Amino acid sequence: MSRTREITREERIKAIISGYFMPTVTLALLVGVWETICRIFEIPVWLLPSPSAIVARLVEFWSLLLYHAYVTFYESLLGFFVAVLLAIPISIAIAYSRMLQNTIYPILLVFQTVPKVAIAPVIVMWFGLGLESKIVIAFLVSFFVIVVNLTTGFLTAPPELINIARLLNAKKTQIFLKIRLPYAMPFFFSGLKSAVTLSIVGAVIGEFVASSEGLGYVILAATPQLDTDIAFAAILMLSVIGLALFATIHVLERIFVPWAFRETR
Amino acid sequence: MVKDVIVVNNVTIEYYGKKSKVLAVKDVSFTVKEREFVSIVGPSGCGKSTILRAISGLILPTKGEIYIHGRLVKGPQRGIGMAFQNPNLLPWRTALKNVLLPAEILGGNLKEYERRAIELFEIVGLKGFENKYPWELSGGMQQRVSLIRALIHNPEILLLDEPFGALDALTREELNLVLQKLWMTEKKTVLFVTHDIPEAVFLADRVIVFKARPGKVIHEEHIDLPRPRTLDMKTSEEFLRYVKSIRDHLGLSYKV
Numbered sequence: 001m002s003r004t005r006e007i008t009r010e011e012r013i014k015a016i017i018s019g020y021f022m023p024t025v026t027l028a029l030l031v032g033v034w035e036t037i038c039r040i041f042e043i044p045v046w047l048l049p050s051p052s053a054i055v056a057r058l059v060e061f062w063s064l065l066l067y068h069a070y071v072t073f074y075e076s077l078l079g080f081f082v083a084v085l086l087a088i089p090i091s092i093a094i095a096y097s098r099m100l101q102n103t104i105y106p107i108l109l110v111f112q113t114v115p116k117v118a119i120a121p122v123i124v125m126w127f128g129l130g131l132e133s134k135i136v137i138a139f140l141v142s143f144f145v146i147v148v149n150l151t152t153g154f155l156t157a158p159p160e161l162i163n164i165a166r167l168l169n170a171k172k173t174q175i176f177l178k179i180r181l182p183y184a185m186p187f188f189f190s191g192l193k194s195a196v197t198l199s200i201v202g203a204v205i206g207e208f209v210a211s212s213e214g215l216g217y218v219i220l221a222a223t224p225q226l227d228t229d230i231a232f233a234a235i236l237m238l239s240v241i242g243l244a245l246f247a248t249i250h251v252l253e254r255i256f257v258p259w260a261f262r263e264t265r
Numbered sequence: 266m267v268k269d270v271i272v273v274n275n276v277t278i279e280y281y282g283k284k285s286k287v288l289a290v291k292d293v294s295f296t297v298k299e300r301e302f303v304s305i306v307g308p309s310g311c312g313k314s315t316i317l318r319a320i321s322g323l324i325l326p327t328k329g330e331i332y333i334h335g336r337l338v339k340g341p342q343r344g345i346g347m348a349f350q351n352p353n354l355l356p357w358r359t360a361l362k363n364v365l366l367p368a369e370i371l372g373g374n375l376k377e378y379e380r381r382a383i384e385l386f387e388i389v390g391l392k393g394f395e396n397k398y399p400w401e402l403s404g405g406m407q408q409r410v411s412l413i414r415a416l417i418h419n420p421e422i423l424l425l426d427e428p429f430g431a432l433d434a435l436t437r438e439e440l441n442l443v444l445q446k447l448w449m450t451e452k453k454t455v456l457f458v459t460h461d462i463p464e465a466v467f468l469a470d471r472v473i474v475f476k477a478r479p480g481k482v483i484h485e486e487h488i489d490l491p492r493p494r495t496l497d498m499k500t501s502e503e504f505l506r507y508v509k510s511i512r513d514h515l516g517l518s519y520k521v
Contacts, residue, residue, distance in 0.1 A: 161353040163323055166341050168370045168418070178366065182357050259357040262400055 046226035058233040069237045071214040072203050075131055077245075079138025080199040084192070087146035094147070095154035095180070105151065112144040117205055124209045134206030134214070141202035142195035146188070153187025154180050186260040189253040196245045200238060270422060270454045271297040271320060276329035278315050289315040290480035292329070295473050302448055302455045304465035304472045306511060312480025313458040317424045320456065321345050333422070345422045346415030346453075350430040352407040354399040354414075360406075361386070361395040364414045371418055378417060385413040388450055389443050405436040409443060416451060423448075423455045430460065438496055441467055445493060462515075466507045467494055474514050484514040 031051050037043070038050035045053055058065065094100045120137050127133035157180045165175050207216025215234040222230040254261065273296070278289045290312035297303045305313050318324045320331055322342040331338040346367075354363045361382055368378035386392055389409040399407055408428055415423060428444075429437045441464060448455055448468075459465050465472045466488055474484040488507055490498060498504050 158351065158353045160347075160349045160351065161355075163318075163321075164347055164353070164367070164415075165370055166323065167321055167343065167345055167347065168367050169341070169343060170370045174370055178369065179355070182355070257357070259398065259400075262398065 046228050049229035049232055053229045054232045057229040068213055068215050068218050073241050075134040076138045076199040076203040079135045080142050080196055082139045083143040083146055087143055091147050091150035094151045116141045120205045120209050129210050134203045137206040138199040138202035142199040145194045146191040149187045149191030153184030157183040185257045192249050193246055196249055197242050200242050267298045269296040270299045272332040274330045276326040278319055279327045288479040293482055295482055297454055297456055300452050300454055302468055302470050304457045304469035306459055306462055306465040306472055307475030308477045311475040311477040314426050317426050321424055344420045346420040347424045348411045348415045348428045350427045352411035354407055356399050359396045359398055360410045363410055364417050367418045382417055389413055404432055405440055423453045425457045427458055462508050462511050474511055486511055
């Protein structure tokens, strides 16, 4: 009567091939095409550097780029952590208070639509040219996504189940810990995934406005000098940071809410 | 003399809809005796679910009173088990852990609850599925788990709100038999809401017929079929007579 069956070895290999192998091959091909075009048409480095030129620069300026990458990483991660720490209690408060749902929550939703890029210069004016302003912008861009996702998550538990618990005289903390919180976890993680990549965007925006370090600063300093290959090396590092953070959260999600993945299988 | 466990006395329930006040049920009265199986049947919008929620004490009537064991219902009632059309199982818990959720909330000897849970799994034919997760179970199996979760803390009253409404016809008949078996071994007072007239007749000692807008009791039918009932009975002349009688009463209310 069992409906599940172990996945065979061939099926697993096939899944790995279609999941990782094909995208990697596609990416390699695209990089190859890029390299070939740059060489055949002798495109100047300042216009479009070839992948090999970018890698050469990356190696050449490795320690310098690593330092700037560390600055951007630090700014975005700190902003992200503050966002998570503040978003959790605020989401719980909103989920549990009809009044906050009618007052704070709509304001948050509206504020979320304000392009954070537009207020970045004001933030820099308020918090100065140092790391603080970047952290604040990273915080601002990532905060709302988490709050909105987490609040939605807390409200997704089926009301009928909550009613069953209420008929058993369940305490509010019991309903929260046994029902609402676990139901919210997949939403929390999807919020975190969006937020963590956004926090990097926030930090870079801050660096664009005014800064003397960070990968955003490197890009901004390199392009007027036509050091496009350095700019690309910095962009590459930004992507790697973003991917690494995203992957970390994805792994945490797999560990903490494995059921969310199995359910949709 | 068998005593009345549930007394619904002249109950009217209004609630605020999006645009206006909705009159869900009006002047509804009926009783349910101890260990009786009563089905409520009626068209959608007849306030069947509203009445169940009022009996459980999750909502209060606008007018009239509800008594359970002679005590006025003023808030959420203990000693009631509920199941719904959606099994509402927690996806991160195994079937057994889902069934034990009420036990964890109530506290007490979990080992004893677990022993009872395993018995119940056997009665509903889910032996061996205790450690499966909801996504590994079919809809019918999930609904069985939901039924025994409603029974785990040994409540006196079982309120079932269209529990089989989303199942296919064959699974539904199978679960009707499971529910009858549960009721005969557990001896609970059951109030069972459904759209399905044959299902209502098959399971119940008595069928209460509702009309819609506003919800009102228009008929009661005593079902004197022997127990345990078998699926063969569904084509017997007696059975069909009950079904026709109820259908005729509902038909009258359609014309109004």
